[in-house]
Amino acid sequence: MKLxxxxxxxxxxxxxxxxxxxxxxxxxDFDIKTGSWSxxxxxxxxxxxxxxxxxxxxxxxxxxxxxxxxxxxxxLPCTHDINAMWNxxxxxxxNTRGLAYVxxxxxxxxxxxxxxxxxxxxxxxxxxxxxxxxxxxxxxLMGSIDGHxxxxxxxxxxxxxxxxxxxxxxxxxxxxxxxxxxQIRVKDICVRQIAYEAVPEKYESxx
Numbered sequence: 001m002k003l004x005x006x007x008x009x010x011x012x013x014x015x016x017x018x019x020x021x022x023x024x025x026x027x028x029d030f031d032i033k034t035g036s037w038s039x040x041x042x043x044x045x046x047x048x049x050x051x052x053x054x055x056x057x058x059x060x061x062x063x064x065x066x067x068x069x070x071x072x073x074x075x076l077p078c079t080h081d082i083n084a085m086w087n088x089x090x091x092x093x094x095n096t097r098g099l100a101y102v103x104x105x106x107x108x109x110x111x112x113x114x115x116x117x118x119x120x121x122x123x124x125x126x127x128x129x130x131x132x133x134x135x136x137x138x139x140x141l142m143g144s145i146d147g148h149x150x151x152x153x154x155x156x157x158x159x160x161x162x163x164x165x166x167x168x169x170x171x172x173x174x175x176x177x178x179x180x181x182x183q184i185r186v187k188d189i190c191v192r193q194i195a196y197e198a199v200p201e202k203y204e205s206x207x
Contacts, residue, residue: 003150003160005201012195016062021187030056033090035179044186045075046179053097054179057090061173062191067143068175069190075183079134081107083178086143087167090174099172103142103151106132107180113158115149117167125161145194
């Protein structure tokens, strides 16, 4: 998995969490914060008709440079927003997401692969160039290495961005999934500690 000046060693990235979806798994491992969340046919089903993040958030913390791996799809007729967070937190007083990295497919109101940092949302990145298909299952990988964030789908790098003021991943460790005015389904959830190596980059003269 190649990024700018980095190579992620997928097979060496230690699994921190990997549990088959069930009602027991959802109840034991996640808190339902907003929206409607349930289990059906081996999928976690998220529904939220409002223009805000309907979220489940992990009870456990996963610190450091982590990568979320999961399979997800929109539930037709919904056509948008498969989103997740990591290196995150939740503000119980306001019942809203706190400091966190958020990324997703077919979101940001105009069908973009996107990335942002809550709660101020001053750091954002997005591209409309991915040919998203509503209802299709995607194998998604997203995470960050000291603020160098990335999103892969079906083995293809879709977006990477650099946070000049990275979240302290020794203090913020929640992961979560989000339905933003959407219906989505998620399974095969895995959290990995990223193993990577620096890769020097240079051009070889072509002429």
